[in-house]
Amino acid sequence: MKSLGKFLLFTGQLFVRRESFSTYVSLVIDECIKVGYNSLFIVTIVSVFMGAVTTIQTAYNLVSPFIPDYVISLVVRDMTVLELAPTIIAIVYAGKVGSNIAGELGTMRITEQIDALEVMGINSTSYLVLPKIIASMLMYPMLVVLSGFLCIYGGYLTSLATGIISGHDYIYGIRYEFIEFNIAFALIKAFAFAFLVASISAYKGYFTTGGALEVGKSSTAAVTNSCIAILLADYLLAQLLLG
Amino acid sequence: MIEINNIAKSFQDKEVLKGISGTFDKGKCNLIIGSSGTGKSVLLKNIVGLIKPDQGSVLYDGRDFTHAGKEMQTEIRREIGMLFQGSALFDSKNVEQNVMFPLDVLTKMSKEEKIERVNFCLKRVGLENVNSKMPSEISGGMKKRVGIARAIVNKPNYLFCDEPNSGLDPQTSMVIDELINEITKEYDITTVVVTHDMNSVIEIGEKVMFLYKGNKLWEGTNEDITDSGVSELDDFVFANRMMKKFR
Numbered sequence: 298m299k300s301l302g303k304f305l306l307f308t309g310q311l312f313v314r315r316e317s318f319s320t321y322v323s324l325v326i327d328e329c330i331k332v333g334y335n336s337l338f339i340v341t342i343v344s345v346f347m348g349a350v351t352t353i354q355t356a357y358n359l360v361s362p363f364i365p366d367y368v369i370s371l372v373v374r375d376m377t378v379l380e381l382a383p384t385i386i387a388i389v390y391a392g393k394v395g396s397n398i399a400g401e402l403g404t405m406r407i408t409e410q411i412d413a414l415e416v417m418g419i420n421s422t423s424y425l426v427l428p429k430i431i432a433s434m435l436m437y438p439m440l441v442v443l444s445g446f447l448c449i450y451g452g453y454l455t456s457l458a459t460g461i462i463s464g465h466d467y468i469y470g471i472r473y474e475f476i477e478f479n480i481a482f483a484l485i486k487a488f489a490f491a492f493l494v495a496s497i498s499a500y501k502g503y504f505t506t507g508g509a510l511e512v513g514k515s516s517t518a519a520v521t522n523s524c525i526a527i528l529l530a531d532y533l534l535a536q537l538l539l540g
Numbered sequence: 541m542i543e544i545n546n547i548a549k550s551f552q553d554k555e556v557l558k559g560i561s562g563t564f565d566k567g568k569c570n571l572i573i574g575s576s577g578t579g580k581s582v583l584l585k586n587i588v589g590l591i592k593p594d595q596g597s598v599l600y601d602g603r604d605f606t607h608a609g610k611e612m613q614t615e616i617r618r619e620i621g622m623l624f625q626g627s628a629l630f631d632s633k634n635v636e637q638n639v640m641f642p643l644d645v646l647t648k649m650s651k652e653e654k655i656e657r658v659n660f661c662l663k664r665v666g667l668e669n670v671n672s673k674m675p676s677e678i679s680g681g682m683k684k685r686v687g688i689a690r691a692i693v694n695k696p697n698y699l700f701c702d703e704p705n706s707g708l709d710p711q712t713s714m715v716i717d718e719l720i721n722e723i724t725k726e727y728d729i730t731t732v733v734v735t736h737d738m739n740s741v742i743e744i745g746e747k748v749m750f751l752y753k754g755n756k757l758w759e760g761t762n763e764d765i766t767d768s769g770v771s772e773l774d775d776f777v778f779a780n781r782m783m784k785k786f787r
């Protein structure tokens with residue numbers, strides 16, 4: 298509870314005494330490259346395989362003559378849009394970007410780089426953390442969209458390769474009874490998770506005390522806490538928007 | 541001139557500073573000395589506002605820094621240059637970007653002016669042709685120099701150095717000390733140096749404050765440090781055999 302209060306104060310600090318707008322533009326661009334571009338590889342790999350595996354397993358579970366083939370890809374689509382792309386990728390994202398943010402800020406803390414910023418009269422919280430959160434919220438939804446496409450495409454490639462469902466049926470299923478709100482829901486989740494991962498990891502890193510060992514601990518704590526927060530938020534948002 | 545009044549600071553129930561007062565003069569190297577763990581770094585952090593004292597105040601040329609509003613504090617901080625114990629260079633930036641950093645965020649100088657000023661400062665600390673090196677690629681002594689260059693680039697009125705020569709060989713230490721001293725004289729600024737190096741005291745200690753377990757036990761110049769009459773200070777000064785013999 299106490300750390301929740303401290304966390305809220307920390308996020309409040311982000312918006313006071315900021316530097317000039319142009320300083321932030323270049324900082325945000327740098328961070329976008331770090332959190333977005335550098336995550337492309339892992340997101341691509343995970344998404345394609347997730348789509349492939351989901352397709353095979355759904356097909357395996359739906360061995361009934363009464364269920365048409367296209368239901369397989371329909372299931373793959375809904376799972377991807379509702380859960381796999383926004384949430385599972387968020388866990389991957391927490392592991393990659395969260396640990397990176399906490400490690401970077403933790404190192405800056407213990408080597409007095411944050412103190413150096415403060416002495417110059419710069420609000421280190423907003424200078425270091427705000428660009429990371431903004432970049433995360435800009436890039437993560439894009440990663441989710443990309444992941445969704447790749448996941449469904451991975452399923453398509455598998456169906457072609459294994460022949461468990463024809464390409465025609467797969468595409469029919471993807472389009473069948475498509476609910477547009479699900480996309481909006483996925484993007485809302487993406488924004489929420491992006492904020493949670495960046496802010497929790499930054500918080501963990503920023504308040505590191507001690508040495509290299511503690512930086513490692515902060516990184517680990519950043520990932521675990523981000524994951525828990527993601528799952529809780531996932532549950533709450535599902536209740537709120539779908540329930 | 542910087543004036544500190546009755547600064548006290550405790551962490552949990554550990555009293556680190558027990559009410560320290562004193563002044564640091566303009567145009568001089570003011571030294572804070574004392575053995576390890578007496579609270580030198582904590583005192584310095586209180587002075588620059590990285591730690592808020594439990595009690596007491598710090599005045600920068602008469603301006604109360606401790607009780608000033610955020611605006612005023614920021615204004616005073618922008619007149620401060622600081623060299624940290626571990627140099628604290630930004631490791632994602634190269635030497636030139638590190639030194640230029642205060643100019644980037646605190647001034648509206650043009651790119652050319654900034655580069656000129658950065659090169660001037662780097663040259664001043666005896667570093668040339670290292671502009672594009674990363675902090676991880678240069679030696680500890682060079683890092684200290686870059687740290688000094690970064691501290692003076694925005695023409696500070698106050699310069700703080702936390703153990704500028706820890707981890708350096710005696711010769712390089714001396715060069716760094718001299719550099720700090722020269723800069724202080726050249727720009728007529730108020731410099732505060734935390735150190736536990738007796739060589740520094742002898743070389744540049746025009747004004748020395750001796751801390752012992754959170755108290756100020758003595759203040760004076762390097763000339764009269766040997767006959768202070770304070771036994772704790774004598775133990776500190778004559779710690780090694782050669783100095784004992786000298787005594």
Ligand SMILES: Nc1ncnc2c1ncn2[C@@H]1O[C@H](COP(=O)(O)OP(=O)(O)OP(=O)(O)O)[C@@H](O)[C@H]1O
Pocket residue numbers: 551556574575576577578579580581582583736
């Ligand atoms: N943030 C903190 N929380 C709790 N205790 C602290 C903190 N910072 C410093 N201390 C304690 O204050 C005491 C003085 O520390 P300080 O770093 O000022 O010593 P120092 O005189 O600079 O020593 P050295 O010469 O080794 O750098 C130490 O006992 C340290 O444990």
Ligand SMILES: [Mg+2]
Pocket residue numbers: 580581582625702703
């Ligand atoms: Mg110290």
